[in-house]
């Protein structure tokens with residue numbers, strides 16, 4: 001089932017929840033991630049973002065809302081849905097929106113972002129979310145045909161500082177361009193107030209991951225806030 005522009009626009013002003021468990025972690029099980037996604041939808045999430053082909057398949061069966069899918073391969077350089085091959089697999093697993101590295105860096109398969117997006121559109125009809133790390137990335141992604149822009153990689157590519165919370169300056173910069181594409185704030189949004197401030201800065205929608213779905217990180221925030229006892 002493809003996503004219509006109307007359904008995409010339905011995400012405006014709303015929360016998207018990213019549910020991801022990392023290699024070796026106790027919750028890394030597609031059924032568990034699908035249950036986390038379901039729980040997020042019960043809480044009001046308008047869409048979910050999930051990693052890995054099995055997680056995408058399970059999430060598609062578990063929730064009715066749009067599924068943003070990605071396929072992480074490695075953990076440095078271009079690793080978020082790095083090649084066309086990964087992207088087509090994500091769409092075939094059922095993602096309505098394929099999230100991929102939307103930076104200007106060379107892709108491991110040597111294809112351009114434009115070519116990658118064109119083939120995804122042509123072969124699958126899925127929409128494409130470009131995970132960007134800077135304003136220049138976002139403008140290049142618009143030019144390459146991305147349907148959705150994300151600030152996902154801000155602070156992770158060397159082009160922008162790794163801000164404590166969301167990179168509000170980057171959100172403002174992209175919003176000011178009036179690209180006509182949906183702008184989703186993503187990355188280090190840890191509180192409800194930060195989510196609201198991302199929308200105030202000009203984002204159309206907000207993705208929250210760690211602060212809602214990663215108990216190990218959340219627990220460590222509390223542990224670290226306690227005075228040391230020794």
Ligand SMILES: CC(=O)N[C@H](C=O)[C@@H](O)[C@H](O)[C@H](O)COP(=O)(O)O
Nearest residue numbers: 018152156187188189208209210211
């Ligand atoms: C940089 C990178 O690899 N980001 C990943 C992209 O899918 C995830 O690890 C993040 O959890 C996601 O972007 C949501 O962000 P946060 O967990 O900060 O709310």
